[in-house]
Amino acid sequence: MIFCPKCGAMLVPDPETKRIKCSCGYKETKTKNIVVREKINGKEKLEIIDKSVEVLPKTKMECPKCGNDMAYYWLAQTRSSDEPETQFFRCVKCDHQWRVY
Ligand SMILES: [Zn+2]
Numbered sequence: 001m002i003f004c005p006k007c008g009a010m011l012v013p014d015p016e017t018k019r020i021k022c023s024c025g026y027k028e029t030k031t032k033n034i035v036v037r038e039k040i041n042g043k044e045k046l047e048i049i050d051k052s053v054e055v056l057p058k059t060k061m062e063c064p065k066c067g068n069d070m071a072y073y074w075l076a077q078t079r080s081s082d083e084p085e086t087q088f089f090r091c092v093k094c095d096h097q098w099r100v101y
């Protein structure tokens with residue numbers, strides 16, 4: 001949960017700018033990342049990733065884009081709990097992101 005430093009209201013992701021904004025007009029312009037999750041009922045679900053990349057563990061994994069052999073990884077639960085978790089990777093070198101089922 002991220003709160004507005006100006007008025008204290010909860011900040012929400014803006015689907016158009018992919019930035020975090022507040023109803024008072026405040027806009028977060030750095031540090032936080034927003035990712036677009038799967039579309040649910042035709043609506044994109046935006047999520048604020050509050051953890052910085054540096055805290056993610058690294059693993060030996062070849063990047064399909066640049067061939068670098070080290071990537072950050074994390075797990076995410078998909079919509080239904082009977083589906084297996086999805087493993088995400090992000091190349092430490094070129095920031096390319098991909099997932100493995
Ligand atoms: Zn505000």
Ligand SMILES: [Zn+2]
Pocket residue numbers: 063064065066067068091092093094095096
């Ligand atoms: Zn790469």
